[in-house]
Amino acid sequence: MTMDATHRHYLMCRPTYFAVEYAINPWMDPTAPVDAGLAIRQWEALRGIYLDLGHTVDEIEPLPGLPDMVFAANGATVIDGNVLAVEFRDPQRADEAPAYRDWFERAGFETHEAKYVNEGEGDMLLAGDFLLAGTGFRTVTAAHDRAQEIFGRPVITLQLVDPRFYHLDTALCVLDERTVAYLPEAFSPGSQAVLRRLFPDAVLAAPADAEVLGLNAVSDGRHVVLPSQATGLAAALRERGYETIGIDLSELRKAGGGPKCCTLVVRK
Ligand code: ARG
Secondary structure (H helix, E strand, O other): OOOOOOOOEEEEOOOOOOOOOOOOOOOOOOOOOOOHHHHHHHHHHHHHHHHHOOOEEEEOOOOOOOOOOOOHHHHOEEEOOEEEOOEOOOHHHOOHHHHHHHHHHHOOOEEEOOOOOEOHHHOEEEEOOEEEEEEOOOOOHHHHHHHHHHHOOOEEEEEEOOHHHOOHHHOEEEOOOOOEEEOHHHEOHHHHHHHHHHOOOOEEOOHHHHOOOOOOOEEOOOEEEEEOOOHHHHHHHHHOOOEEEEEOOHHHHOOOOOOHHHOEEOOO
C-alpha cells in the first residue's frame, strides 16, 4: 500500500543559543557536555529533510538566554489558522511564550491567550478529528477545555505517568488521520484503554524505541522522520507501508527533545 503525503508548513527555531543549563526533565544533566556546533548541524539536517520532502519551513528568530527555544513544538498549537498561545510550567522557558505569540501575530494569525499552563504541540496532537491532549507533567486539564473551545475539536485527555515521557509527543506520534504509534506504559491504565478504543490499529512501540525518543517523530502521512536510533520502531513502521527517515539529534536529546519537539505544525 502506498500512502499519501500531505504538504506541511512547519515553524522551526535554529539552536543558536542551545545549551543544557538547567534540568526540568529527567533527560537534562547540566553537568554533562553538549556539543553546540553539532547541535546546529543536526538541526540543519532535520530542516534539510523537510525541504527535500517539499515541505515549507519558516524560522523564528532564536533569543539569547532561552536555550530550549529550539523546541518549537512548545511554541503554540495551530489548527485552522487559529493559534492557542502557550504558558510554560517552568520559569526558565516563560519568555519563549510571547516570542512565539508575536511571531504568529506578525504573520497575521488570530491568536488566543493560553490562560493555563499549556506547552503547545508538545502536549496537543491533532489526530484526524480528535485533539489528543496530554497532562500529568506540564499541560493542565483546564488548558484541554480551553483548546476544545477554541478549536471546536473533541479533546481527548490522556494521562502521562512516566517522567521520562513528560510531553505527549515523547510518548505518542500521529502517523496519519487514522493511526498513531505510542508506548502504552507511558499512559495511565484508563488512557491506555482510550487509546486502544480510538486506535485499534495503532503501532505499539517498545520501551527501547521510546528511550531514544523514537516516538518524537514527524509524519506527513507517508514519510516518518524519527531518531535514527529507533530501529525497531522504524522497522515496524516500514512494515505498515511508511517510509522512514532516520535523523541523529543526539545533542538535542540531551535536553529531552527529538525531531517533533523541533517542529511546530502550522495548519492554516
Ligand atoms: N528541555 C525542554 C523541556 O523540558 C524539552 C522540550 C521538548 N519538547 C517537546 N515538544 N517534547 O521543556
